[in-house]
Amino acid sequence: MYATLLISCPDRRGLVAAVTDFIFRRNGNILHLDQHVDAEQNIFFMRVQWDLATFEIPPEKIASSFAPIAEQYHMSWRVHLADEILKMAIFVSKQDHCLYDILSRWRSGEWRVDIPLIISNHADLQHIADKFEVPFYVFPITKATKAEQEEKQLALLKEHAVDFIVLARYMQIVSENFISHYPNRVINIHHSFLPAFPGAKPYHQAYERGVKIIGATSHYVTPELDAGPIIEQDVTRVDHRDSVNEMIRKGKDLEKTVLARAIWYHLHHRVLVYNNKTVVFK
Amino acid sequence: MYATLLISCPDRRGLVAAVTDFIFRRNGNILHLDQHVDAEQNIFFMRVQWDLATFEIPPEKIASSFAPIAEQYHMSWRVHLADEILKMAIFVSKQDHCLYDILSRWRSGEWRVDIPLIISNHADLQHIADKFEVPFYVFPITKATKAEQEEKQLALLKEHAVDFIVLARYMQIVSENFISHYPNRVINIHHSFLPAFPGAKPYHQAYERGVKIIGATSHYVTPELDAGPIIEQDVTRVDHRDSVNEMIRKGKDLEKTVLARAIWYHLHHRVLVYNNKTVVFK
């Protein structure tokens, strides 16, 4: 068993010493330590993992023991225990490649996560949810019903105690209200190397522009469309021989991989968000 | 000795057969043939190289012999002979990495090209031109003098019979009039993966946005800033540890490589432009 502590705070002398000393004095052994200072903004970030086998503070009291140090240094912080299993909801529409990929990774044991439910605005992918035995809920969305349907979705998510949400090519814009319930906990995959080609039909835009590289971007959702903090991106080469359909085909592999990496970072508490950017400790 | 024929025209049946038959009947041996059809726009593109050793038409008559076929199929076309050596002018400002790279490749024999002159709006890089023994001309540019200075530059370029121009981090926007003298023959390097981050300070923009990948783009210059046909792009990973200065440092290697590839494609007559895009035959 180990604990993971994530910290951000104004930078000042002695921060690393204070935290490592806290762990060391109670006989904890540091497994990984990453820190970063944004020198321009004067912000300190840290992620530290330590073994609890010999640690003298019992797991349930770590947070309260650390609180005084956190207060002294004005830290934003959270601590995670390794045996905690997050609950992830998946939102989809009609495209199935990301859904297949996520469910396959989950079933093959690549990720330790619970997937209590899949939500969609269409019934098309019900059969995949069935294959993998995950409850599937359909909430058709029109302009008129959107607010109401989102309330029902939120109720369902609370009921299942969902920790974070993955929009796996969900073709609806989620409202500011919805997002406010899961700040930095709604992960989207956009099929372009943002900030190029935000919004609709990015592969068509890429084709029109004649780019030689296409990409995919996974980010936390914020009220501004495709403008949230970027978690991960990747790209692949295209050339004049690639039609829009070819770009879509090649892009699917990018989307799957980039989204999977973003989920993996999130699951392992490797992402800190600030100023609409991320620190991803690898 | 070999010839390279570049063709674009409306697509129709029999185009490849007509061209290859022209070469074959006169006893030419095809070395490379690439063709492409933009199925959406119904445009046909072709690049074919053939050996002139046994070809029965003398080099200087190839163009006139091919003209009737070209007319019949409404082709845009040009033919290049392998012994032709293009003349390339380089424009720079204060950044030296692309200039060093270009001159090194040239001096080490990687490219067959003449570099009759370097033009700059600053005197800073004179010492590099001297090292490599290339004439260096300084044309300081202000808003008031720009039109006049460009006329002088154009006169100098004509005088040296320059075929194409490379803007190797030249920090001036060249005018529409200037470009009109070298359509699809002014190659720029922009330090972002366009269309993301056009205009000034792209690395600062990239840093602000928190992207996980930065890039460089080489394109033909058109009147619209950073919006011309893209010849080549490449990218590299960055993360939260990369300050703007680190991005600039990493980006320099991208800029050098991407610009060098674009120049290489241009020198080898591998680029065809249409609809503000390029076909690059590799």
Added chain:
Amino acid sequence: MYATLLISCPDRRGLVAAVTDFIFRRNGNILHLDQHVDAEQNIFFMRVQWDLATFEIPPEKIASSFAPIAEQYHMSWRVHLADEILKMAIFVSKQDHCLYDILSRWRSGEWRVDIPLIISNHADLQHIADKFEVPFYVFPITKATKAEQEEKQLALLKEHAVDFIVLARYMQIVSENFISHYPNRVINIHHSFLPAFPGAKPYHQAYERGVKIIGATSHYVTPELDAGPIIEQDVTRVDHRDSVNEMIRKGKDLEKTVLARAIWYHLHHRVLVYNNKTVVFK
């Protein structure tokens, strides 16, 4: 409907003209044409696709009509019609990531292919075959039973008229006799950038050697282990923080993608094999 013609033969003058003329005179319209000459070995390769809508030779007579030309130029050749659907058998052992990926691509319609059966030397992945409703056959292999079991596998493959075989992390070496029934039609995925780290436990070897990049290689199986013609490779970065298990995790994504690309090229008749190498027309 369209036809795809694949050719290799000794290079000589007039090859492209002869083939395109064959298509043009019968009123076919070329959609794609790729050719390549191995100048060192003097071998000519060509892949040409043309529209059959207006082609005056009926599909079933194309082969016999082309045969005289093929004979004249000593061509190895084959012609494929677009409505043909290949039958692919999958061999697996205990690792499931490639199997999930292949079945997902197939079910989502990314590939036009039939998968009549999955063969394994272990029962572990039966549940995945069941999910995707593909017959699953278990042939446990020991040194003593190998020859006999392979005979049974071959009988089953014949019975299902299988066209080619994918070893999706099948942890058995298939015999020379077995391979001889499917020359250049058994596709393997090896989890290293061959020729580095052939044989067992390549990620352990990579970790030991301290490489900064790991890879995956898909190749046609030949009697010499991991030494067949390479169809596709890709790589990803690792560093000192990556344990063997991390390399295995990152490598899985490579393996899936590289194998899927190799299958796609094979399915689309884009691969020609010669001298233990491949020409892959993209």
Added chain:
Amino acid sequence: MYATLLISCPDRRGLVAAVTDFIFRRNGNILHLDQHVDAEQNIFFMRVQWDLATFEIPPEKIASSFAPIAEQYHMSWRVHLADEILKMAIFVSKQDHCLYDILSRWRSGEWRVDIPLIISNHADLQHIADKFEVPFYVFPITKATKAEQEEKQLALLKEHAVDFIVLARYMQIVSENFISHYPNRVINIHHSFLPAFPGAKPYHQAYERGVKIIGATSHYVTPELDAGPIIEQDVTRVDHRDSVNEMIRKGKDLEKTVLARAIWYHLHHRVLVYNNKTVVFK
């Protein structure tokens, strides 16, 4: 001004706390801290940089002040001050691309380093050394003269107080005796993705094998050929159209970039060597 401390030692509890406490108590501010534990070998690695502006120990006494801690934890360690400028010797033969690249980076101020001399076994590149005004020494090498010439080279290197050596496509194998004077301080660039294609003519080997990716590897030189600790690698795609000469041309860009990155890591004290592998703190 800042200091950089590099440590490796057997892993045990309290190491990070001990080091950060040392810095904190004397009023130093940590700028960067990276640590890594090889869990398999139980080895701890650390690189920490701190600001000396307010640090209460004068630079010249840092080492002696830290020594007791180092002793207590059985550390291998070294400390570097930011104002130290390393002396780098370059060895070349006839290929000029890496030499041009290194000298250009140096002259443009990308690297803070002194280059007191260039050594070659041929006179061919003298003109480049002259351009960049670096003394150039020729030591022709034959089997008979090798030992003697190396002694002269070593004497010259000592005379110039050279800190480390870069073999920039130096086509001689340096002897075990020579290497022993610069352990982990002779950086080589090999033109393949090692361990694939060690030894002579790697591009020819790659062409023969039909790989779809070629690479370059920079490593510290050890007595076993091309088998030393890898510092950096990179790759680029090739296909059947790439002749050996094309691979060589594409590979040159890789070699330049990979070698430059390795030099940069070395110059910034980011590399720790153990078990014939490297930890490169980025």
